[in-house]
Amino acid sequence: MKARAAVAWEANKPLSIEEIDVQGPKEGEVLVRMVATGVCHTDAYTLSGMDPEGRFPAILGHEGGGIVEAVGKGVTSVTVGDHVIPLYTAECRQCKFCLSGKTNLCSAVRATQGIGVMPDGSSRFSLNGKPIYHYMGTSTFSEYTVLPEIALARISKAAPLDKVCLLGCGITTGIGAVHNTAKVEPGATVAVFGLGAIGLSAIQGAVMAKAGRIIAVDINPSRFELARQLGATDCINPQEHSLPIQEVLIDMTDGGVDYSFECIGNVEVMRQALECCHKGWGESIIIGVAGAGQEISTRPFQLVTGRVWRGSAFGGVKGRTELPNYVERYMSGQINIDDFVSHNLPLEQINTAFDLLHQGNGIRTVIHF
Numbered sequence: 001m002k003a004r005a006a007v008a009w010e011a012n013k014p015l016s017i018e019e020i021d022v023q024g025p026k027e028g029e030v031l032v033r034m035v036a037t038g039v040c041h042t043d044a045y046t047l048s049g050m051d052p053e054g055r056f057p058a059i060l061g062h063e064g065g066g067i068v069e070a071v072g073k074g075v076t077s078v079t080v081g082d083h084v085i086p087l088y089t090a091e092c093r094q095c096k097f098c099l100s101g102k103t104n105l106c107s108a109v110r111a112t113q114g115i116g117v118m119p120d121g122s123s124r125f126s127l128n129g130k131p132i133y134h135y136m137g138t139s140t141f142s143e144y145t146v147l148p149e150i151a152l153a154r155i156s157k158a159a160p161l162d163k164v165c166l167l168g169c170g171i172t173t174g175i176g177a178v179h180n181t182a183k184v185e186p187g188a189t190v191a192v193f194g195l196g197a198i199g200l201s202a203i204q205g206a207v208m209a210k211a212g213r214i215i216a217v218d219i220n221p222s223r224f225e226l227a228r229q230l231g232a233t234d235c236i237n238p239q240e241h242s243l244p245i246q247e248v249l250i251d252m253t254d255g256g257v258d259y260s261f262e263c264i265g266n267v268e269v270m271r272q273a274l275e276c277c278h279k280g281w282g283e284s285i286i287i288g289v290a291g292a293g294q295e296i297s298t299r300p301f302q303l304v305t306g307r308v309w310r311g312s313a314f315g316g317v318k319g320r321t322e323l324p325n326y327v328e329r330y331m332s333g334q335i336n337i338d339d340f341v342s343h344n345l346p347l348e349q350i351n352t353a354f355d356l357l358h359q360g361n362g363i364r365t366v367i368h369f
């Protein structure tokens with residue numbers, strides 16, 4: 001079938017809207033009609049050419065909401081008409097990772113996903129006979145996309161797909177990192193570095209966890225209003241301080257924070273986020289994705305004296321099992337999504353969404369098909 005899609009032909013070039021060919025779902029696969037998708041910083045990161053897994057031409061996008069259009073042979077967990085959120089972290093419920101009880105990372109389709117193809121090694125997208133790569137196993141910047149059944153969360157049909165699409169990445173990642181990765185406890189002091197959709201969601205997660213103090217850090221002060229509205233108790237712009245930000249935070253908190261979250265992808269800030277943690281127990285969670293070749297560093301003494309570095313992918317959330325409940329919590333008013341949608345645009349204007357993201361204008365653009 002034909003579909004309108006935003007194709008990334010090469011790194012650092014605007015996406016181009018094409019009418020592509022989409023092959024029907026093979027065994028275990030599902031064809032999804034995308035209704036809406038967010039644009040996450042990770043899409044911009046891959047488009048920038050800094051992603052070691054970035055392959056071109058590709059159809060980017062991983063924060064979608066859609067409706068099942070057709071199912072391949074053997075598919076049992078979703079049916080035509082179901083509302084779904086694509087999962088870049090699949091959940092097969094059978095692999096060593098899924099059975100470990102220790103992680104949400106699933107190994108079933110991750111290797112082929114990382115090289116831009118479906119589990120059988122081929123792509124379902126093409127233009128004039130030339131294959132186009134999938135991205136993160138989701139490719140939500142296409143009107144129609146194909147995913148393995150194990151990479152779909154079936155959600156309530158009552159939920160607005162142009163809002164809950166943001167649970168496909170940003171909002172779930174921030175909230176999940178607080179609950180599943182850090183396991184923030186009531187009364188804890190938390191610092192959040194970077195106040196995009198991920199950092200702001202870490203703030204809402206910290207409020208749910210009843211953190212005592214939530215310090216929001218960003219160099220873009222236009223982010224502070226929403227941060228406060230969501231529950232940040234302090235907002236700090238490092239550019240307004242002459243001391244290194246970790247020292248500022250240590251002074252503010254009688255020795256450092258209990259938990260910090262890096263939601264930027266900047267390795268210097270990752271160091272600051274670790275070093276602002278309290279001696280003996282402070283934990284820093286890396287959520288941000290850093291470019292190819294970049295490395296983190298700190299004095300080992302920081303770890304010897306009890307600080308802990310962790311990382312979090314998709315907030316540690318097992319998508320098929322847990323995402324439907326995130327949707328329910330949005331529907332019952334426990335999770336804020338609406339305030340994160342700063343712009344709505346048609347697919348044809350998707351490059352404007354990337355411009356807005358680079359300008360730090362608004363939080364999330366939702367693309368409508």
Ligand code: NAD
Pocket residue numbers: 040041042045169170173193194195196197198199217218219220223238263264265266269286287288289290312313314315357360363
């Ligand atoms: P975003 O661009 O919307 O927000 C990033 C924020 O960081 C902006 O407000 C920006 O002003 C701020 N910032 C930039 N440099 C800073 C600095 N030096 N100090 C303080 N603040 C600074 O991005 P986003 O979509 O919220 O994504 C954030 C990061 O999380 C990205 O690296 C993205 O790739 C990553 N991410 C990771 C996961 C995961 O599962 N681990 C999931 C989603 C996104």
Ligand code: AHE
Pocket residue numbers: 040042043051052053054089105110169289313314
């Ligand atoms: N391709 C990059 C890694 C990118 C990365 O870390 N992705 C996050 C999700 S970002 C969503 O906005 C993630 O979940 N990672 C775990 C995984 O399995 O990819 C690289 O460096 O190669």
Ligand code: ZN
Pocket residue numbers: 040041042043062063169170
């Ligand atoms: Zn994302």
